[in-house]
Amino acid sequence: MTSDSRDASAPNDRRTLRDTVQDLVRQWDGPLTRDLLRAPGRFGLGQVPSRLEPTATTTLVCGFCSTGCGLTAHLQQGVATNLSPDPRYPVNLGMACPKGWEALSPLDAEDRALDPLLRGANGALQPVTWDVALDRFCTEFKSIQQRHGPESVAFLSTGQIATEEMIYLGALAKIGMGMIHGDGNTRQCMATAVSAYKESFGFDAPPYSYADFEASDVIVLVGSNLCIAHPIQWERICKNPNAPEIIVVDPRRTETAEAATDHYAIEPRSDLSFFYGVAHILIENGWVDRSFVDAHTEGFEAFADHVRAFKPEAVEAATGIPANRLHALARSIHEGKAVSFWWTMGVNQGHEAVRVAQSLIDLALLTGNIGRPGTGANSITGQCNAMGSRLFSNTTNLFAGRDFENPGHRREVADILGVPAGRIPDQNSLAYDEIIEGIHAGRIRGLWVVATNPGHSWIEQAAFREAIAKLDFLVVQDLYTTTETAELADLVLPAAGWGEKEGTFINSERRFGLLQKVRRAPGRALADFHIFQLVAEAWGCRDWFAGWDTPEDVFQVLKELSRGRPCDVSGISDYAAIDAAGGLQWPLPEGEPVTRSERRLFADGRFYRENARALFCFAPVSPLPEAPNADYPFALLTGRGSSSQWHTETRTAKSAVLQKLHRRGPYVEIHATDAQRLGIAPEDRVQVETRRGSLEAHAVIGSGVQPGQLFLPMHDSNTNQLTLACFDPISHQPSYKHCAARIERL
């Protein structure tokens, strides 16, 4: 605000009485005006608030979603006082969504865990020293393991901590502490994509780069409300110079559907029929890239046989989409020069989700839309480090996409880590839902929950809470003492958060980004990495992890674990190289030059299966687990409420600004004709009920839902009282997006 400093520049001693009187009457400048003064920020920042003028800046990768934006921290004496998106970072090009801009606020929350908390005799959580906490941790878990076997203690991890921390936890739990079972909350968001890619491509390998958004001429978005779920990826679509055709397949009229060129509002969970119908038309018309299919795929003929039954008329009956529109979609895919297929939770969280994801992979293979700029069957990831969890958490697969049941894989890992191969479990972990089942059945009696909030997020809460009550000992490691899960814990370990520690995240497009320490953690909170070190020492197994002193030490271990695997990053020398390049995508084997260019997989048509061919995967369409009927006539859909909310809102609820950016209080969306029929007026109090439970909410009429549908935002802790515990049989991912419900006016 340098333009209007009329009085500020006048030295005090030369001020006349007239100036003073004039100022008193009409004051152009003063302390209140200066409170909002802006000054040139240097470091390429443009103008910044003078109060917050940085003495240095540094760029770290955002800790909310997997877009992986680079955020510039404005530092004063090393402490971040403000944030802005980094214009040089190749992911976000100077943009961020509200969560990124507000990423520092949740660190200042009142309810940060400052000390370990132990549930005392009076039933309340009491602060204790780390010594007491660690002693109790080891005593309880060891005692459970002695009584019920080593596999009776399990862990639930996350896509929210650094990859190095995941490696430490995975090694500590399974090699050091003898656990067999551990899974991540990535089961809730990405397991379907993992299973689909593994079977179709031979490795969990999202093939794309964000540059593909800008290079497509046809973009098909399935079950993805990109505009509010991943706004910065939508930004990349907006930068596409080809005026692309944007096709959205989603039961709801979402923000993204509104911004698209075409929207297919299919019946909820009719997606598998829909895409098989599209494949049918493509094959029927000979719109198949035969040379690609012949050279690089396997199983095409069987697939063609399979989709023959999905005639447009039959598909119309199942999906509600007229045959001519289905035909138009097939034609667009056929005529597109670079067609990309993208999916998110609308696909992943379904009862036959893997097959739906694979139907999109099949379409890409069929039309040869893979490996070239602007193409691909591309799963858009959820959490900031879901990709790290998928490859390096050592939960349901061995490090770097290996298999616990493969003796050769176990030996490789044992050699890299310098531990006896016999310490590595020779069986795969139970999946998340099976761990909960195991708790129900009494086989699992101790649970360590790290940086996730299943007391809100896990499907069908009543059953989940019944299971948790059966545990002998529950440890929750989190930033906050007030998460639904921390409130159930016997022991809470106070963790440092994003911005208070170092490490790396891997984003949706396989890019390693750097986390940096720009804030001090409050109280006695420690980085998860430090907590794992302390547990290892207290447990008496720290010797297995000698030399794992800093996250960067473990990054060097990560490189060795990845060497020779599809996710090989042995060519990344260290953190400084990641920082200098603005993040680096895998694979980057040793010897390959480090460039900033964005890269995609499969340019050579060689996939990771043994025969290097991608596999057409398909299955019969299965019936809805809980179809609406006369008693429960609505399809209840759940999903993201707004761009300013993140999952269970443990962090986003702590920002006053983010809280202003979404509708407050519980609400349910219903179509106008349904509302009218049921006598529900806008804003009326209503009760939404399923066979599992009910909640009260205000009715929102006339937003994006179609007749016969209700929509609840997933951020409300009551939503999962209603959902149905049903899982994809292959990926074990919960089917959050559909169950039968009814609604009535209160």
Place this chain on the structure above:
Amino acid sequence: MTAAPELDSAGDPDGVPRLVDLLLEEQSQLTAVERFATRHEEGPSGVGSYHELLPASPPGPGQQYAFRVDLDACTGCKACVTACHNLNGLGEDETWRAVGTLVAQVDTGPAVQTVTTACHHCEDPGCLSGCPVQAYDKDPFTGIVRHLDDQCIGCQYCLLKCPYDVPQYRPELGIVRKCDMCAGRLAEGEAPACVQGCPNDAISISVVDRDLPRPDRLLAVGPGAMPASSVTRPTTRYVSRRPRREYAPANLYAAEPRPAHDPLAIMLVLVQLAVGIFAVDAGIGWIMGWDADAETGTLHAALATAGLAAAGLGMGASTAHLGRPRYAFRAFLGLRTSWMSREIVVLGPFLGLAAALAGALTLPAIQERLPDANTALAGVLASTISWTTPAVPWLSGAVVGIGALGIFCSAMIYADTGRPLWGMPRTAALFFGTALTLGTLAGLAAVLVCVPEPPTTLSFGLAVAAAAGLIGKGVVESAILGERRNPTALGGTARLLLGPLRVRFGLRLGAAGLALTATGLAPLLGGPGPGAALAILALAAATAGELLERHLFFTSEASRAMPGL
């Protein structure tokens, strides 16, 4: 919160530091600067690349800067709100931009449009014309409407004057703040924060012509989406390839009470009570004379004192509404355009004249009660009375006249906002109705207390007038309920009164009912004793009712500003 952590314990007796202590120490070290701090001093200015989003040249004569919003590109990410918040260093929960949602049912099904909004930097800004202290400045070259933070007294009238609810009061600072279109950035060729922060280039700055007859600039968002631009002539241009007339704000039916402004409610009711009392007193003086007998003198003294007390208390209360009352002296600056200034300028002399009148009417009563009529004090008193007494009728007329002008100014303050609930006939009816009701009830109580055998015509006349006031006001206030089904501002008021405010509205009507009953009974019982007690009860109940009415006047105002969520 970020203080250096204490060590977990005193350390190992051997002097070898324990792991937990080492890690806590390490946790407290900040390493980003030496390890990774950005080395470049050079680089682009701000975030993103925005040069196409700024006009090629500054505004010429008859032109100004304006926000331009491409609705087709606005997809509801709300980054603009947070970019503005961070890059301008706003308060913790302060936001100068907002993003609302518009919804419609069209042939193809539901339609959704998100819309980013901020200050429209109007050609005829309501905030500026309403401000009593000239704390707003419309830059003659850029047209940017800037708020002068150090000039503001925190009266918050601009919050009511802006049809778009743009200015925001910051209680911790005692002032209002608002968007300045990042004037300092524009002056340096840098884009405003929101323009920099929009991932989809939906917001840009353009140069627009002023004073041209043209269709409503805000129309692209639909006629029902925002208040019409005829009032303040906003300059923001919303453009869309597919504008839909059917769009309505998603929060159209949301019922959220507005801020109460209770000090203002108290001020309005007490000042109107005072004017009513002085008017009734003038009537009694006109009918019964000013010094007919000792009882009449006492009655006048009592009424005038009560009137002065009410006026003083009311105006005292109003200062509690100011964020920075010590700068209230600036209020004359806005006299040319601001009804707030006018009200303040009128009510000041009103209070002074009321004090003079009260003094003049109290002196004879004091004189009567002096034990010894021959002291020097008595002489001074007698000579003072000898020249104040003839002035009393004139003073009384002046107090009532200026008081009535004050009430008119008060009503105009609200009428001038253009908010339908506060339209002039209704607001004037409420405000003068309060003066009538409370003035006559105070008169009735004073008559019954001070006059042992009051003239029947007087007490019944006062009671009838009070009852008419109570009933008339009740009818005016309840009539609004008929609007409850309409998607209008008045419909919103009705829904608030029947929804979140229903208890308060019920109490308000109950108080009026109680007052009405007591008013009917009081003159029947007559004279000091039960009659006077009932009249005092009626006055108390009616005053409580009027305070609630005025509280609801503010809280139930429901005109639509910009679309909400």
